[in-house]
Amino acid sequence: MSSDIPVRETYRLMPPGTDVIMYIVLIPFAALFLYGIYRRVRVYGVEWPELFRDFPTRMGNLVRYALLQRKVVREKTAGAMHLLIYSGIIALLIATTLVFIDYDILRNFNQSILRGQFYLFYEAIFDFMGLLLLAGLAILLYRRFIARERRLRWKDEYLLIFLGLFFLGITGYILEGLRLYIAPRPWGSWSFVGKAVSDLFAAFSLDLGAALGAYRALWWAHALVTFTMVALLPYSSLLHVLATFGNAYFSALRDPNPGKMPTPFRIDQLDPETAEIKLGARSVDDFSWRQRLGLDACTDCGRCEAACPAFASGTPLSPRMIVQKLREEMWYSKDKMDGGARDLFAAGIIEEDEVWACTTCAACVEACPVLISPLEYILEMRRALTLEGKLDKRKTTMLTNLSRLYNPYGLPQHEREQFLQELRSMGVKTLAENPEAEYLYWIGCASSYDARSREIVRSMVKILQAAGVCFAILGEEELCTGDPARRIGEEGRFQELALTNIELFKNYNVRKILTHCPHCFNTFKNEYPDLGGNYTVIHHTQLIGELLRSGRIKPKRPLAERLTLHDSCYLGRINGIIEEPRMIINSVAGDRFVEMQRIGRRSFCCGAGGANYWYEVKRENRESVIRLNEAMNTGASTMVVECPYCLQMFNDATRIVGAEEKIKLKDISEVVAETLE
Amino acid sequence: MVDIIVCLKQTADVNQVRPHPETLEPQLGQAPRKISDFDLNALEEALRIKEKHGGRVVAVCVGHDIQQLLIREALAMGADEAYVVSDPRLEKADGLVTAETLAALIKKIGKWDLILCGEASLDESAYQTGPRLAEIFNIPHITYAVRAELEDGGIKVWKAMEGGIHVVKASLPAVLAVGLEINTPRLPSLLMIRAASRKPIHEVKLSELGLSEEQLTPAVETLQVKALKVERRRITLEGEPEELAQKLAEILVQEGLVKK
Secondary structure, three states, rough: OOOOOOOOOOOOOOOOHHEEEHHHHHHHHHHHHHHHHHHHHHOOHHHHHOOOOOHHHHHHHHHHHHHHOHHHHOHHHHHHHHHHHHHHHHHHHHHHHHHHHHHHHHHHHHEEEEOOHHHHHHHHHHHHHHHHHHHHHHHHHHHHHHHHOOOOOOHHHHHHHHHHHHHHHHHHHHHHHHHHHHHOOHHHHOOOOHHHHHHHHHHHOOOOOHHHHHHHHHHHHHHHHHHHHHHHHHOHHHHHHHHHHHHHHHHHOOOOOOOOOOOOHHHHHHHOOOOOOOOOOHHOOOOOOHHHHHOOOOHOOOOOHHOHHHHHHHOOOOHHHHHHHHEEEEHHHHHHHOOOOOOOOOOOOOOOOHHOOOOOOHHHHOOOOOOOOOOHHHHHHHHHHHHOOOHHHHHHHHHHHHHHHHHOOOOOOHHHHHHHHHHHHHOOOOOOOOOOEEEEEEEEEEEEEEOHHHHHHHHHHHHHHHHHOOOOEOOOOOOOOOOHHHHHHHHHHHHHHHHHHHHHHHOOOOEEEEEEOHHHHHHHHHHHHHOOOEEEEEEEHHHHHHHOOOOOOOOOOOOOOOOEEEEOOOOOOOOOOOOHHHHHEEEEEHHEEEOOOOOOOOOOOOOOOOOOOHHHOOOOHHHHHHHHHHHHHOOOOOEHHHHHHHHHHHHHHHHHHHOOOHHHHHHHHHHHHHOOO | OOOOEEEEEEEOOOOOOOOOOOOEEEOOHHHHHEEEEHHHHHHHHHHHHHHHOOEEEEEEEEOOOOOOOHHHHHHOOOOOEEEEEEEEOOOOOOOOHHHHHHHHHHHHHEEEEOEEEOOOOOOOOOOOOOHHHHHHHOOEEEEEEEEEEEOOOOEEEEEOOOOOEEEEEEEHHHHHHHHHHHOOOOOOOHHHHHHHHHOOEEEOOHHOOOOOOOOOOOOOOOOOOOOOOOOOOOOOOOOOOOHHHHHHHHHHOOOOOOOO
């Protein structure tokens, strides 16, 4: 080969036969890697027939969220860090692959791609990409040691991974520098970093023999560290580089809406004589293979924890720790290959209050950059606990209330007689009286039994009547939707209530359901279809928005107060209804509407969701108080909510912090009704 | 290994009992029924003993119009089988009749080491059945149990008494009557209740028990039960907290609710 054409000189400075020795040395590392992958796949217990179902959707997720990391880059610093390290490593992998193609394949056919212009480009580009890797690692150090982000956990493994990457990045340049120092090439400056390093050696007039010795030693060190990292990939957090792709691909097996829990059986189709009584998860074996694979995608980044309201309130729950502990259990405890896994609760791996503290707000699902849903693991564990039935007094009472009185409040049906009487006097008809009504207005338990929440109904009735909407209520026939039962894990009781309601709706030929409760809304809209109940479900914010847009109601008396809006989890994040309430508030308050910092999909839970309204978990703070303070920081004198439970939680919070005079709580329908008078 | 009998009573759900608007008589028949709360505590305690020491738990239930579903709830909680006597003649049963009927039924079941029951029933609160049962079998009984542990072939029980807890021991067989504080009964999930239909419920006829007319005649006759009609006085006090406390204290003393 003539030396005036730039060309990649692989193994130029290594003793002859190094290539063969290297491949021999590689064998055990490769074997370890392959065995590790095989073992992981065995632990997951992948069901192969499911591999290619829904292929386009799955590939779409894989490209968007794994390859392009659309969710990773939502955070600036962490996103930049990961993107730099990720692209740096991928680039270096491509660089090495090109060498492999050039040397180990094409060379045998007397061909070469790494020559001429392309080779120069190759050197410059990959020198640059190596810098990206080092820049990413620098941000990593910044986050760990200067910014000291609280959510970053320390594990010795993480230090080793960092050192490995750093070593590869640095030694790559040193090797290049030594090579150019020992055997200078006219095109050397294309490798601009390597050239600078070689100039440094020249400045110190490094002994050529020593340089060659160092080169060869470092060459092997570089190779061995690379091999080690690859070999250990399936045994360490590095596995996330593969598992995230798998998880993104298979995430389509889970419902994309975190507000819809999977329906494991139909109680009306179950034969009690033969059905296997099993529900939820008490061990890692009880999760599905996709869920086990998902655990390996977790990088311990802590974004879910930072977003979690239960964690912020000092409960025992951290969604990150749930996933990490399950992952650890899957790795180190007995796996499927050597007999069953341990009982998570009996072995003390998961504390019961960890799963009870979850408000099912799905902030963790929203935050996870790699499409893990910590929520789904939590809900499965709740199901297992509830199946066994050893719950504390308050949970037991709530479920007993649902089974005996058909509402979680534990108030007899006749408690609401007076209120229903009042509604009748306002001209509200029941479906029995007005079967032709367009909408069934579903009141919900909160507004049936809680005095303050009844105000929402009064306001809604005013609005509906002003707009001439034809609606009716169920009156005494209305029961709970079953949401609190399902969220606490009592699937059977949920289905019993749901099936009763569906039967009732069928009798009345109900097609459109209007409700002001986001939990009822979510359950009807997302969960009833699995049980055969398909309706057009409308939240009152949607209907009010529509009435304002079409001019069927017109605000007459503008509001004077400053308003801020709290997005309810089950409306905003979970069901994407974010614009409607803002449109409504803008049309009645205009520029006196101020936003909090965390809004829309990033809103922060009031603490009541997931049946948490009905029981207590030990805690240091309350979600509602944290959020109320955020609302007060906007300077607003009214906090507008869209959910009767948010209303009750924040009302309590104002009493706890003594802010009853400073900030008022109103449902969005109350705000609108006020402007109509 | 301890074999335990748990006595369950089906009562009206008192939270849902409404007084008749005119006669003020509680309309027990209209309220949904449930297993008396105390008896669920007894069953829970039996199940905990079983989980720790092994053995069988048999539920027994006597009364009128016994609902199968409620028995299945008990089986879903973990009882192994149930014996039921449902007869209209037991509608007016008092502690005496109930204890005689239960005893005759239990004699048919065979071997047992311990009888657990609630200290009272949710609807009538007579505190009779447990001690009477022990007298019939001529075995020790311990009431008002808030904690129980098997120990050296006997049972050690923490009894809630006025002024403190008494710790007592009894040899087996014995009758234990438990209070609400002893535990939180587990709640059978609907799935478990459905599955409990695989467990046996033995229906025994009252006539098979060989009880005499005397044994089936209540010793107590209830003449009348009426709901109290209480009107609140709705007194509103106004002023600073210190004044309010002063005024409230005066009223309480005036009413004789607090002694000076």
